[in-house]
Amino acid sequence: MSDGTTGFVGRRAEQAEVRALLAKARLVTLTGPGGVGKTRLAGRVAADVTRAFPDGVRFVDLAALDDPDLVPRAAAEALGLYDHSAHGRPVTSVTPDALAAMDQLGTRRLLLVLDNCEHLHRACAELAGALLHRTTGVRILATSRHRLGLTEEHLLDVRPLPVPDPDGDLSAAHRHPALALFADRAAMVVPGFTLTPANRPAVARLCRRLDGLPLAIELAAARMTGPGDLNTDDLLARIDDDHHSHADRHGHHRPPRHRTLRATIDRSHQLCTPAERLVWARASVLAGDFDLETAEAVCGEGAEDVLAAVTGLVGKSVLSREPGQDGGVRYRLLGTLRRYGLDRLRQRPGAERAARRRHRDWTQTRASAYERAWFGPGQPHMAARLHADRANLRAALDFSLGANGDAPDDARAGLRLAGTLWFHWYACGAPGEGRYWLDRALEANPEPGRERARALWAAGLLGLLTGSAEDRDRGRRRAEEARALAGRLGDAVEAAHAGYAVGVGLLLGGEPAAALRHFDAAVAQGPVTGGHAGLAGLERVQLAIALASLDEPDRAVAVCENTLRVCEEYGEEWVRSYALRALARAHTIRADWGRAEPPAQEALRIAHTLHDVLGIAPALDLLALIATRDHHTHERAAVLLGGADRLRTAPFDSVRQDGETRARESLGRRAYDRAHRRGEGFDLAGIVKYALREGESAGRQPEPPSGAGCLGGHGTGLTRRETEVAALVAEGLANQQIADRLVIARRTAEGHVEHILGKLGFTNRTQIAAWVTAHR
Secondary structure (H helix, E strand, C coil), X not given: CCCCCCCCCCCHHHHHHXXXXXXXXXXXXXXXXXXXXXXXXXXXXXXXXXXXXXXXXXXXXXXXXXXXXXXXXXXXXXXXXXXXXXCCCCCCCCCCCXXXXXXXXXXCCEEEEEEXXXXXXXXXXXXXXXXXXXXXXXXXXXXXXXXXXXXXXXXXXXXXXXCCCCCCCCCCHHHCHHHHHHHHHHHHHCCCCCCCCXXXXXXXXXXXXXXXXXXXXXXXXXXXXXXXXXXXXHHHHHHHHHHHHHHHHHXXXXXXXXXXXXXXXXXXXXXXXXXXXXXXXXXXXXXXXXCHHHHHHHHCCCCCCHHHHHHHHHHCXXXXXXXXXXXXXXXXXXXXXXXXXXXXXXXXXXXXXXXXXXXXXXXXXXXXXXXXXXXXXXXXXXXXXXXXXXXXXXXXXXXXXXXXXXXXXHHHHHHHHHHHCHHHHHHCCCHHHHHHHHHHHHHHCCCCCHHHXXXXXXXXXXXXXXXXXXXXXXXXXXXXXXXXXXXXXXXXXXXXXXXXXXXXXXXXXXXXXXXXXXXXXXXXXXXXXXXXXXXXXXXXXXXXXXXXXXXXXXXXXXXXXXXXXXXXXXXXXXXXXXXXXXXXXXXXXXXXXXXXXXXXXXXXXXXXXXXXXXXXXXXXXXXXXXXXXXXXXXXXXXXXXXXXXXXXXXXXXXXXXXXXXXXXXXXXXXXXXXXXXHHHCCCHHHHHHHHCCCCCCCCCCCCCCCCCCCCCCCCCCCCHHHHHHHHHXXXXXCHHHHHHHHCXXXXXXXXXXXXXXXXXXXXXXXXXXXXXXXXX
């Protein structure tokens, strides 16, 4: 819902009216024709009322979704909901079980913006109704060309901008929003353009000719850069010609405002170069926003310079340019312009299918590259890129597995893509969605093959980690089926990967001795050539967990420390977080509480950075158990357990149960329940900040490790490499100099410095240097 690089002009009265409606109603729908500015009005109102919603404002852009079943999934993602239903199903349909996750919202006061609901009218209405009935503090602001039809709904018809009489008094033209909008956008393409007594009448006539539609006005203003269009009188004459010719071609069967907008878009399209028209049409298959690499891959065939075309479309206000969540630049087609481009694409037989296949194949290429690079540095960046591309992932999978794909080739491609993304479903906070797509892909591809073997163990693993007892049984069967299928195919790589899932099933199924034998043998055999290093590393972690479960914490610590050395060597973070959590658990079994907390906190920090929801709750459980070592922190333990329970995607384990038992016995039922509710009230960022004690130690230097005469040691929580980096910071070296000295990437050096600052509770490098000096 970004406005891109443009500002917001006018609509003060409408903003006030929407705010007033939200104050008394829980569902407000902004209706009106395409191009009238509903999305931008909703975005501005949401920004204005942020303080009224202490639990946040969440946006769901539905323009890119075509599958009604994904509407609840997109909303759940925006709301940070996790499916706690008895059946462990991903939130993909509005049923009592699947939307039991909404109970997590409780009485939270937040605003949910559902943008572009018209093409998913029924699904949006069902979602809004369920939210209104299952919560008390959630309010919904929807945008749609049509009302949702709920009794609780309050409507605001968003009208075009008022336009003054061109022959009247225009001395205060800047006070008229239509004229002010044109001037603002024209100044972006013609520096120095302002409203003057000479051009005001022409601008007013132009805005009136465009019926005050904001999108049409913006597109017209963008044409000020065209040959001969610098004069507003000439521009008005051309727009009049456009509208007359459009009426001649298409008649008057459309409502006047629709004809106005269509004619304006038609003229913008005619003024584009052939390459720009081609990129516009092909980009219409992209969902949500996208980066330049994606535009080049999907739109580049036959286009000489996609970057130049994209730049031209931004200049013509066809594409908006906005900052991405991953730190890069993203581009977006407004819904109206996306539909226009899709209409143009469909005029050429086979063009839409070809563009969607290029998009799907590019998504596969990027996913495969990320999977190969996943065990190593750059994971936070890859996780952010995949998160930013989630709408395009859905579009590629839905095309391959839906009615639009050509079976069997498209269905097999969908199976391959869903399986390749196992690390994304597992590590980046999308296990429920992963199960949804893997289930669809397996159902559409019953034939044996390597792709099916991979999808089977990936689906089985996610079922083991997120499902009910029934789902865990199914997950074990799928893992065994995958291993057997890979064996029949002679595929040692997928057999090894499936073996990992089989071992996890043993461990979660209460068979630690069998799991120990399984992982002991797998680790002794070593990684399979061509196998994924991340899963090989996790085998060592699971071996350590099995050892700790069988009361062999010393061996578990040794395995974890060896795994951490390997992770540090490769700059790996995800497996490292699991190894740190296993190390912390082994220390709790040894009752070595002082050494347990730092690795558990670091594991939580990494999991939060990657948005690894499967790792966050167990790390919180561990920190809660560690907090029960001291009766002064039992309340803290209950708060942490409340936060973990809100995020949890799997049943309780022994760590969670031990922590609750100890905290309840100390606090008593009422005090425990009160603290637990406090934890449930935190959002994800809040509970992580609480668990890491961020802000609690600001300005205070940590105590030196007991018995330590030099830097390092478990008491600091710094790894050996971080200790080296801290010493180099104390020498005054910059990040690039540190990277050069240690022969590591600059990004890795920067990450080490950020970890040091977080662990020591500092805010700058000077504090690190002072701490190093004090502890040498």
